[in-house]
Amino acid sequence: MKRLLWIKDYKEFWNIFNQERIKERKKLRSLSFRKKLEMMRIKIKTR
């Protein structure tokens, strides 16, 4: 994500941004259900 800060081209920015998002989502999907529940709990508590 760091490299996003240095990109000046609009198209390139969104291209990298989308790639990074996909990577991030894949990583989150591979977590155990227990870990996912833990992450969601914070959201319930902070509403």
Next chain:
Amino acid sequence: MMEERVIRRLNRLIKTGVIKDYAIGGAHAVAYYLEPVKTLDVDIFIFAKSDQDFYVLRTYIKKSGFKIRGTHVIMDDIPVHFLPGSLHPFINEAVRRAKKIKVGGLPTKVLALEYLIVSLLMAFRLKDKMVIPDLLERADMEKLKTIIERFCDEETPLDQRLQRILEHI
């Protein structure tokens, strides 16, 4: 972990005969198949053939002194939304066909992917529509269409709703 306490409690309710069976649905079931998503509650599908079946759970909730906030029962600090099968036959079938999983060693059930998609097609709010395409990628389309055919009616045109989603993928 608090969610585990809720699961433990629900498992105990099966053992003591307060409920016949249950399965995790909603955003937590979506998170099981995809990534964690924002939610305000835990949706629990309860197997209940009649309102009398659900009455036993209602009595337990009342006797146990759980706080009720709107449509939620607050269990171990978590707002739980119970959906009894007496409301719609789909709920009972979804519970019966739910996937057996373990959370931190605790046995529980989560809606099978195709049943989860149908439940989201039934609710069909913006947040439901947003996650359906990703879930469809992993779904057995034949199985999904069979379920949709059985529970589709004029009020809930599940087939049309699915079609609308598929057109936008």
